[in-house]
Amino acid sequence: MVEANAIYVLVAREFKKFVRERSRLISTLARPLIWLFLVGGGMSRLVSPGMGVFSPGRGISYIQFIFPGILGMTILFSAIFSSISIIWDKEFGLMKEILVAPVSRFSIVLGKALSGTLVSAIQAAIILALFPFLGIKLSVLSVMEVVVICILLSFCIAALGIVIATFYESFESFSVIMNFVVMPMFFLSGAMYPVRTLPQILKVITRLNPFTYGIDALKHAIFRGTDILDFSLVTDLGVLLGTSAVFVVIAALMFERKK
Amino acid sequence: MPIIKVDHLYKRFGETDAVRDISFEVEQGTIFGFLGPNGAGKTTTISILCTLLSPTYGKASIHGYDCTEQSAEVRKSIGIVFQDSTLDKDLTAYENLMFHAYLYDVKKAEMRQRIDEALRFVDLYERRDDLVKKFSGGMKRRLEVARGLIHRPKVLFLDEPTIGLDPQTRAHLWDFIVDLPKKHKVTVFMTTHYMEEAEVCDRIAIIDHGRIITVGTPEELKKTMGGDVIFIGTSDNARAKDEIEKLFGVEVFEKEGELFLTSARGDACIPEIIRALGDMVLSVKLQRPTLNDVFLKMTGRAIRAEELSSGDTFKDEVRSYRRKFGRG
Ligand SMILES: Nc1ncnc2c1ncn2[C@@H]1O[C@H](COP(=O)(O)OP(=O)(O)OP(=O)(O)O)[C@@H](O)[C@H]1O
Numbered sequence A: 001m002v003e004a005n006a007i008y009v010l011v012a013r014e015f016k017k018f019v020r021e022r023s024r025l026i027s028t029l030a031r032p033l034i035w036l037f038l039v040g041g042g043m044s045r046l047v048s049p050g051m052g053v054f055s056p057g058r059g060i061s062y063i064q065f066i067f068p069g070i071l072g073m074t075i076l077f078s079a080i081f082s083s084i085s086i087i088w089d090k091e092f093g094l095m096k097e098i099l100v101a102p103v104s105r106f107s108i109v110l111g112k113a114l115s116g117t118l119v120s121a122i123q124a125a126i127i128l129a130l131f132p133f134l135g136i137k138l139s140v141l142s143v144m145e146v147v148v149i150c151i152l153l154s155f156c157i158a159a160l161g162i163v164i165a166t167f168y169e170s171f172e173s174f175s176v177i178m179n180f181v182v183m184p185m186f187f188l189s190g191a192m193y194p195v196r197t198l199p200q201i202l203k204v205i206t207r208l209n210p211f212t213y214g215i216d217a218l219k220h221a222i223f224r225g226t227d228i229l230d231f232s233l234v235t236d237l238g239v240l241l242g243t244s245a246v247f248v249v250i251a252a253l254m255f256e257r258k259k
Numbered sequence B: 001m002p003i004i005k006v007d008h009l010y011k012r013f014g015e016t017d018a019v020r021d022i023s024f025e026v027e028q029g030t031i032f033g034f035l036g037p038n039g040a041g042k043t044t045t046i047s048i049l050c051t052l053l054s055p056t057y058g059k060a061s062i063h064g065y066d067c068t069e070q071s072a073e074v075r076k077s078i079g080i081v082f083q084d085s086t087l088d089k090d091l092t093a094y095e096n097l098m099f100h101a102y103l104y105d106v107k108k109a110e111m112r113q114r115i116d117e118a119l120r121f122v123d124l125y126e127r128r129d130d131l132v133k134k135f136s137g138g139m140k141r142r143l144e145v146a147r148g149l150i151h152r153p154k155v156l157f158l159d160e161p162t163i164g165l166d167p168q169t170r171a172h173l174w175d176f177i178v179d180l181p182k183k184h185k186v187t188v189f190m191t192t193h194y195m196e197e198a199e200v201c202d203r204i205a206i207i208d209h210g211r212i213i214t215v216g217t218p219e220e221l222k223k224t225m226g227g228d229v230i231f232i233g234t235s236d237n238a239r240a241k242d243e244i245e246k247l248f249g250v251e252v253f254e255k256e257g258e259l260f261l262t263s264a265r266g267d268a269c270i271p272e273i274i275r276a277l278g279d280m281v282l283s284v285k286l287q288r289p290t291l292n293d294v295f296l297k298m299t300g301r302a303i304r305a306e307e308l309s310s311g312d313t314f315k316d317e318v319r320s321y322r323r324k325f326g327r328g
């Protein structure tokens, strides 16, 4: 009961701040929108279907092709951002208030990961609502499937964010995390181009990136039965769940460790 | 029965020995003070007691629970106001307390009432729905004290509770800190480098460079100073000096046209001095030793040298005089 209360209040705090800081919502939604329409729109002319770079079976346009990637981008940035706010909490002291509370470290990590999951899934849902404008057709069932995958991916990324945050004490590291973790994860994931078009060495790295499997799972739900999928859905979900569990355990162990 | 027990505690950070083999006990329902300059090891000791750090060696326990082995039990028994603010500035006062109440599993039925009570206790009830970032330093500090009490801890740690506050707010904060043991049945463990603040403690440990130099009640510590200093202004210092020396058999010194002597019971000596000197007396001033004197005597330095005002310089000279002559 203590633990459930603690998890609840950690999530409630994040949600309250999320609702209060509307400017943060606008700026985090701006990025995927800009990518979708500027990059997606611009690149469409270069990689039009049938030009040979890739041939997405049923005539999928480039802007449609990157839609799962843009959903993933929304999740990646918002979930990481939410989790590494732990570094802010350390800097401003609130983390100490949480750590002296009679709550298990596991619950703290779970509460934080669920906080990131909630705000990130909400933002992904807002982006998802754009699908009819891109000429993508989804059944109600597929939309629900996408939402579930968004939640799983959000949790996985949020948990990863917590692991990263445990290594840093101050937010000077923010740009390091952005440039050396978030950006490579995004570009080496199949979000912007099919994994199979990559050189061998990058292909290997892509396979080690859990984000890749999230993007692939989204492609499964959005473009069912086309030939742009890289792995089976079972593999995708298995990797997401497995890595989530590993990240949560590592984060809890890191929190447990005292100096 | 002691509620806090610290036994040969040692903490090393790399090359720095922050706490070197300290031992002490704190009785239930008392106010215990840690008095020491910057870097003495006060915060490190508190961090070990509240389970945020583990000791290099040694043992500490609270309410019978070991701070390293039974940290969950210890955490349930304590409340803490950290040296640096740990409030969430983007939440309101009320939300900060609510957050705390959930973390400590306060019963839902009592939550609202306890929070309101705590807010009233620190005079912040009217401001409960304001964001903490709009609060002044003093209001934040008071809110943190209120937060530390919400879950009715057995021991409340206050790490420099009045830091950065104006004298009026400090006084106000102290007024309710001294009431805590009675009103909330809580044992208070506080640190400070203000001597005046340490005077409210039932017992004080003076700590310097990670070692406890001495422990006792404020009165006991001051007694080790060899008593009070009496300053006497007279119309004929030479004659008065002889008279007093004859009367008490102690040496009398002269400084800036005034005579002074030390005595265990300064207040009792004054009438006798006046009777003996009669009309010669122009002024009499009694100065009781302060904890600052105790600290100075024990360590050879003022606790906060930069804070000595010009009025203190003269006292300092008296002290160095005393030290030179090995008194007290
Ligand atoms: N996390 C840490 N890593 C390395 N050294 C530390 C750490 N925390 C404290 N120290 C060192 O330990 C010593 C004692 O520090 P501590 O914070 O306990 O002092 P303090 O008595 O609380 O001082 P202040 O009055 O300034 O708050 C200092 O020399 C400090 O530099």
Ligand SMILES: [Mg+2]
Pocket (backbone or CB within 6 Å): B042, B043, B044, B083, B159
């Ligand atoms: Mg300190």
